[in-house]
Amino acid sequence: MREIEAFSYWPDHASAIRGFGGHRMSPDPRYCFHTLYNDVQAGPARYVLRLRQARASVGELTLRVHAFRPPHDTQISLVAGGRLLLNEVASGDLAVEVPFVALRGVVYAFYGYFSEDTDIQAGHVGVELVESEGGAEAHFVEPPRSALAPADSRAEVRPANALIHAGKVSLGAPVSQECTVAQISAIGRQGGERGDIAARLAQWREVVCLAALDAYGVNLAGLDGLVIGPAGEGVRAPLGRGHFVVTYADKVPEEAVDGDFCDFLLWPHAAGVADASDERWQQVRTVLGRLKIGGLGVIGLTYRQPDALISSSHAARDEALSRNEVGQWALRLIGQGYSVAPMAFAPFADAVPDGEGQVSCTLIVKRL
Numbered sequence: 001m002r003e004i005e006a007f008s009y010w011p012d013h014a015s016a017i018r019g020f021g022g023h024r025m026s027p028d029p030r031y032c033f034h035t036l037y038n039d040v041q042a043g044p045a046r047y048v049l050r051l052r053q054a055r056a057s058v059g060e061l062t063l064r065v066h067a068f069r070p071p072h073d074t075q076i077s078l079v080a081g082g083r084l085l086l087n088e089v090a091s092g093d094l095a096v097e098v099p100f101v102a103l104r105g106v107v108y109a110f111y112g113y114f115s116e117d118t119d120i121q122a123g124h125v126g127v128e129l130v131e132s133e134g135g136a137e138a139h140f141v142e143p144p145r146s147a148l149a150p151a152d153s154r155a156e157v158r159p160a161n162a163l164i165h166a167g168k169v170s171l172g173a174p175v176s177q178e179c180t181v182a183q184i185s186a187i188g189r190q191g192g193e194r195g196d197i198a199a200r201l202a203q204w205r206e207v208v209c210l211a212a213l214d215a216y217g218v219n220l221a222g223l224d225g226l227v228i229g230p231a232g233e234g235v236r237a238p239l240g241r242g243h244f245v246v247t248y249a250d251k252v253p254e255e256a257v258d259g260d261f262c263d264f265l266l267w268p269h270a271a272g273v274a275d276a277s278d279e280r281w282q283q284v285r286t287v288l289g290r291l292k293i294g295g296l297g298v299i300g301l302t303y304r305q306p307d308a309l310i311s312s313s314h315a316a317r318d319e320a321l322s323r324n325e326v327g328q329w330a331l332r333l334i335g336q337g338y339s340v341a342p343m344a345f346a347p348f349a350d351a352v353p354d355g356e357g358q359v360s361c362t363l364i365v366k367r368l
Helices: 135-139 181-189 197-215 233-241 277-288 323-335
Strands: 002-004 031-034 043-056 060-068 077-085 089-102 107-116 124-130 224-228 245-249 262-267 291-304 338-340 358-367
Touching: 031 124, 043 060, 043 107, 060 089, 077 089, 077 323, 089 107, 089 323, 181 197, 197 233, 197 262, 197 291, 197 358, 224 233, 233 245, 262 277, 277 291, 277 323, 291 323, 323 338, 323 358
Parallel strands: 224 245, 224 262, 262 291
Antiparallel strands: 002 124, 031 107, 043 089, 043 124, 060 077, 060 107, 291 358, 338 358
8 A cells, every 4th residue: 555645636726625735726626636647556456535534514526547558548548436425424534445457557546526516624635545465466467458459549439428328329330238129120121030029139139249349340350259158150150251269158257367368259148147246247247357458348138127017026036137237337347447338228118128028238348
């Protein structure tokens, strides 16, 4: 652990917490603190904000971890975030941690601003950086760089200011999206419609997986691919024609070690993810951990349609996968060094549930 000067990025800017920062009024009245960019030991890390003798009756502090890779990056990326509610804080000490995964050659800064008006006072504002130091964290293996990774920037599939997609979605330019009536009808017009609704939704997930490869530039011969679980000929044949080196795995692979990374991975039918939410997250994290830097992953999911009527037996399964949980995955993945394509959730009337009220969704992720 090392202490970081909280106001070192703009040393002359006064903080919105009276008595801290510089002596000049900040151009942003919401500004709280901003550290310099720091080299961080590769692996799991976290910034910690400590407010001592804090007092507030209202407000919210939003925290961000920003990063870039010198000397070629031209823009700052958001890699993790958090918030601290300040309602009815009696005089005392407050602390909040924001975890992230640090990569070699990337520098990181901690930034805070007040996203809601506040009357906070504090006796001390301190920032600590906790890095990997032996133990299990010492086994962190940084992935190799994919040929898909840009040479001079950390291009993202998720715009820096948007996690929710606005506007129409399509099969030709997929985002992280739920299946809609229009999309499944488009598959039928292409002559590919097959079987009952569950089979058609499975086909939709496979179609989106392949469409994502085209849309995000996964088109170089010789790329290493990984396909997890069942995949029909509609997936296998195009991948074969693409001159990729593809491995097909029947089950979720173990943690990646040297040589086990891939340029892209497809898991079109991940409905078999574990029953417990923490186990599901661990499986998703493990699978996406196989990606090289710049690599693309597409996961096909099913979960109960929001607001759908369900039986009492299904209602008792409070551990069932939900739309909200997938959204939480997206935020966690951003904090662990991934970019997530904007999420397009369908209105109730536009979604296509199967016979059990389950809707299909694809999650598109890129490793930065």
